[in-house]
Structures are given as C-alpha cells and as structure tokens.
Amino acid sequence: MVERYLAPTTLDEALKALAAGDATIVAGGTDVMPQSQAGRFKLGRTLVNIRRVAGLQGGAKEGDEIRLGALTTISQLREDAFIAKTLPVLAEAADHFASVQIRNMGTLGGNIGNASPAGDTLVPLLVLDAVVELRSAKGMRRLRLDEFFTGPGKTKRTPDELITNIFVPAPKPGFVARFAKFGTRPALDISAVSVGIAGIVKDGKISNVRVAYGAVAPTPVRGRAAEAALEGKTLDAATLAAAAKAAQGEVKPISDRRATAWYRREMIHNLVKKVLADVAHG
Amino acid sequence: MSLTVEIRFTLNGSPTRAAVPPGLTALAMLRDIVGLTGTKYGCGEGECGACTILVDGLSVNSCLMFAVECDGRAITTVEGLAADPANDRLRDAFVEEGGVQCGFCTPGMIVQSKYLLSQHPHPSHEQIRRGLEGNLCRCTGYKKIIEAVAKAAEGTP
Ligand SMILES: Cc1cc2nc3c(=O)[nH]c(=O)nc-3n(C[C@H](O)[C@H](O)[C@H](O)COP(=O)(O)OP(=O)(O)OC[C@H]3O[C@@H](n4cnc5c(N)ncnc54)[C@H](O)[C@@H]3O)c2cc1C
Numbered sequence: 001m002v003e004r005y006l007a008p009t010t011l012d013e014a015l016k017a018l019a020a021g022d023a024t025i026v027a028g029g030t031d032v033m034p035q036s037q038a039g040r041f042k043l044g045r046t047l048v049n050i051r052r053v054a055g056l057q058g059g060a061k062e063g064d065e066i067r068l069g070a071l072t073t074i075s076q077l078r079e080d081a082f083i084a085k086t087l088p089v090l091a092e093a094a095d096h097f098a099s100v101q102i103r104n105m106g107t108l109g110g111n112i113g114n115a116s117p118a119g120d121t122l123v124p125l126l127v128l129d130a131v132v133e134l135r136s137a138k139g140m141r142r143l144r145l146d147e148f149f150t151g152p153g154k155t156k157r158t159p160d161e162l163i164t165n166i167f168v169p170a171p172k173p174g175f176v177a178r179f180a181k182f183g184t185r186p187a188l189d190i191s192a193v194s195v196g197i198a199g200i201v202k203d204g205k206i207s208n209v210r211v212a213y214g215a216v217a218p219t220p221v222r223g224r225a226a227e228a229a230l231e232g233k234t235l236d237a238a239t240l241a242a243a244a245k246a247a248q249g250e251v252k253p254i255s256d257r258r259a260t261a262w263y264r265r266e267m268i269h270n271l272v273k274k275v276l277a278d279v280a281h282g
Numbered sequence: 283m284s285l286t287v288e289i290r291f292t293l294n295g296s297p298t299r300a301a302v303p304p305g306l307t308a309l310a311m312l313r314d315i316v317g318l319t320g321t322k323y324g325c326g327e328g329e330c331g332a333c334t335i336l337v338d339g340l341s342v343n344s345c346l347m348f349a350v351e352c353d354g355r356a357i358t359t360v361e362g363l364a365a366d367p368a369n370d371r372l373r374d375a376f377v378e379e380g381g382v383q384c385g386f387c388t389p390g391m392i393v394q395s396k397y398l399l400s401q402h403p404h405p406s407h408e409q410i411r412r413g414l415e416g417n418l419c420r421c422t423g424y425k426k427i428i429e430a431v432a433k434a435a436e437g438t439p
Pocket residue numbers: 024025026027028029030031032033034050070074096097098099102105106107108109110111112113114118119120121161162163164188189190191327328329
C-alpha cells in the first residue's frame with residue numbers, strides 16, 4: 001500500500017528518498033503501471049517519481065565517453081540529432097520500440113531497470129560496451145552492463161541505488177553497430193528475438209567484435225561464440241555463414257507464447273546474417 | 283485511511299485541482315474524478331491508444347500514467363481539442379472520409395492525429411501509418427482514418 005508520494009527535483013532529494021527504504025522508483029511508468037495494475041509488481045510504501053530530477057536527460061560527449069542520462073526518453077533516443085550522429089544503433093532500436101505514445105513516456109533508465117530479456121535498448125547497449133552508473137546516498141559505482149543483469153527483472157542494483165547515467169566509449173573510426181528485432185508485427189510487439197552486432201570494420205575485415213542477443217536467455221546476453229567466429233575475419237559469405245551457425249548453436253532459448261525454442265534458434269541464425277550484412281554495408 | 287495527493291494542473295486550458303490516490307491512473311482520474319469521459323478505457327495496458335492524451339504537448343497513454351504525474355503539467359483531452367475551432371478541420375475530415383464507425387477509438391485517434399500533425403504538418407501516408415501505430419481500430423480498417431488525417435493536413439499552411 002502506497003503511503004507516500006515524492007517527486008524530487010534534485011538528485012540528492014531522490015537519493016535521500018531511496019535511502020529511507022521500501023520505495024518504488026517510477027520514471028515513465030510504462031512498466032511499473034501495467035505490472036502493478038496486474039498485481040505482478042508490488043508498489044513500495046513510498047512512490048518516488050524521478051521524472052523531475054534535473055540533469056539526467058539527453059546525451060553528451062564527456063572526455064572519451066558518451067553519457068546518456070537515465071531519464072532520456074525512447075523518443076529522444078530516436079529523434080535526438082547528437083545520438084543519431086554518434087550512436088545511430090540506439091536510434092535504430094528506438095525506432096522499432098512500442099508505439100509513439102510509449103516512446104514519449106518510456107525512458108532508457110526504465111528499460112534497464114525493468115531488466116527484461118527482451119528490452120530493446122539493452123542489446124545495442126551491450127554491443128556498445130555500456131557501463132551503468134549507480135548512485136545512492138552512500139556514493140557512486142559503475143557496473144559493466146554485461147555483468148549487471150542477474151535474471152528476468154533482476155539486476156545487481158540495490159534498492160537504495162538510482163541508475164543515473166549510462167556511459168559508452170566514444171566510437172572509434174570505422175566503428176559500426178547495427179540492431180534488428182523480430183516480432184510478429186511492426187508496432188507494439190515485444191521482441192521474440194533480437195540481435196546486435198558491433199565492431200571496427202577496416203578493409204573489409206571486422207575486429208573488436210561484440211555480438212548480443214535479446215529474448216533467448218533469462219537476461220540479454222553477449223554472443224561469445226559468434227564473436228570468436230567473426231574476430232579478425234573478412235566479412236564474406238563464408239564468415240557470415242560461420243557466425244550465424246555459431247550463434248544458432250550458442251543460444252538456449254525457451255518456448256513461450258511468443259515463439260518456440262526451435263523457431264527462436266532459426267531466427268537468431270537468420271538475424272545474425274541480416275545484421276552482419278548491414279554491418280558490412282556500414 | 284487511504285492517502286491522497288493534492289495536485290494542480292492545467293486541463294484543456296483551465297487551472298484544475300484534484301485529490302488523487304498515488305496508485306491511480308491519469309485515465310481513471312479524468313473519467314471518474316474529473317468527469318471527462320471522452321478519453322476511453324480500451325485495454326488499460328498501453329496496447330490500444332484509446333486513452334491517448336497530450337501532456338505538455340506530447341501524446342501519451344493515460345492508462346500508463348500515474349495521475350499524480352499530472353501535477354504542474356498541461357493536459358489536453360479530446361474535449362479540449364473539440365472546444366478549439368482550429369481543430370474543426372481534423373474533426374470534419376474524420377467525418378467526411380468515413381474515419382468514424384463505432385467511434386470508440388476516435389477520441390484517441392483524434393488526439394494522436396493532432397500530435398502527429400504537430401510533428402509533421404504535411405505527413406506522407408507512411409508517416410501517418412507510423413504516427414498512428416499505437417492506436418487500434420476494430421471497424422474502419424485504418425484506410426479511411428489515414429485518408430482523413432491526410433485530408434486534414436491539406437491546405438494547412
Ligand atoms: C504496450 C507496451 C509495449 C512495450 N513495448 C516495448 C518494446 O517494444 N521494447 C521494449 O524494450 N520495451 C517495451 N515496453 C516496456 C517499457 O515501455 C520499457 O521497458 C520502458 O523503457 C520502461 O521505461 P519507463 O521509464 O516507463 O520505466 P518505469 O515503468 O518507470 O520503470 C521500469 C522499472 O525500472 C525501475 N526504474 C526506472 N527508472 C529507474 C532508474 N533511473 N534507476 C533505477 N531503477 C529505475 C522502476 O522501478 C521499474 O522497476 C512496452 C511496454 C508496454 C506497456
């Protein structure tokens with residue numbers, strides 16, 4: 001039962017509210033609201049609406065990193081000129097995310113906090129080598145995104161911590177990252193599977209390869225076998241086929257109402273090929 | 283005793299106050315507390331768009347929004363759009379093109395179309411389709427709605 005509602009405007013106030021305990025963080029509310037209405041998510045005694053906290057919006061270059069504020073909306077990821085130029089893979093993922101109305105409300109921090117294996121920003125962020133910045137009244141720490149998720153809806157975040165920013169290394173020359181998701185219809189569909197691939201493409205060869213998959217495991221995951229099949233290779237038909245096979249072999253999806261395990265493995269195979277072709281074309 | 287929060291916001295241009303439980307949706311507040319029933323409850327989970335409203339000019343699903351989050355914001359519902367003659371062209375286009383059948387999706391469609399036209403005053407058919415991707419209609423087959431929005435955009439400066 002909610003006994004208190006807070007809408008802090010500064011980070012300090014927000015962290016103090018979380019330090020007091022039994023608080024539910026609400027950003028866009030697009031996960032919290034339906035999950036709490038359906039009884040799948042119990043609201044804490046205090047509802048902390050972080051939407052008005054200053055300084056957690058948008059993207060900017062800071063040194064050799066790019067900072068993305070946790071309150072950046074999915075619409076902003078899709079339309080922001082700086083993001084389109086520096087991290088187009090995030091704009092690509094945002095373009096296929098839910099609907100206009102949900103993109104206007106939903107946030108990057110909420111997508112990470114919700115920790116769905118199908119979260120559409122998570123696969124691109126994994127291939128971008130993202131790091132999550134967490135703050136609490138006690139201090140700040142950074143965790144690599146590929147070590148942050150521990151299960152569906154579960155992360156290493158402690159209840160008094162707020163996701164404040166996401167950092168990704170500023171892309172080096174030749175860096176390419178692409179993403180594709182597969183669902184049963186274009187809009188308002190949770191990914192049945194998704195694939196992200198990044199690397200530095202030079203003279204037709206790819207290096208520093210990152211592969212990640214969505215909706216094939218309890219969390220979004222890196223595809224180490226596909227990465228190994230690609231590292232240092234020329235992006236020709238044989239490499240594409242080998243990487244797609246490696247991907248198909250390493251994922252362990254489940255069957256649910258969105259797709260069977262067999263179908264998901266087939267789709268991973270085909271999506272890896274498609275995304276690699278996109279990467280090869282820049 | 284259950285907690286309510288006092289909020290103040292602008293509703294269709296008028297200063298408004300309401301006392302709302304923190305877990306309440308903006309949709310339930312509009313319909314059950316304020317008494318504006320133009321905004322519809324279709325699915326209650328963000329899938330259908332029948333509950334679309336504008337918040338500080340951005341379209342959102344009011345069924346996914348906490349009522350308390352309206353505090354300090356400018357909310358526009360279909361009633362607010364209907365009261366403004368600037369929107370007559372949009373309404374007339376829906377009527378003339380056959381974009382309304384049972385009418386249940388219409389308030390959400392109109393509000394979302396208004397938002398779409400604010401983003402793209404001269405939208406292509408593809409932009410209209412993408413702009414309305416979060417709004418379901420059981421009756422029209424969408425074609426007439428798309429034509430209605432295209433017609434409303436015609437002659438717009
Ligand atoms: C109809 C529908 C369609 C959808 N389609 C998609 C889709 O295509 N792809 C997709 O990925 N998702 C989809 N979603 C899920 C949802 O919209 C996204 O996960 C969105 O990014 C959540 O952001 P939010 O700000 O609304 O999160 P909220 O609901 O506010 O929060 C989500 C969770 O994260 C926590 N949280 C939020 N912000 C922070 C923070 N800064 N620090 C710590 N914890 C935080 C909250 O406590 C909560 O547990 C869909 C949802 C609906 C209802």
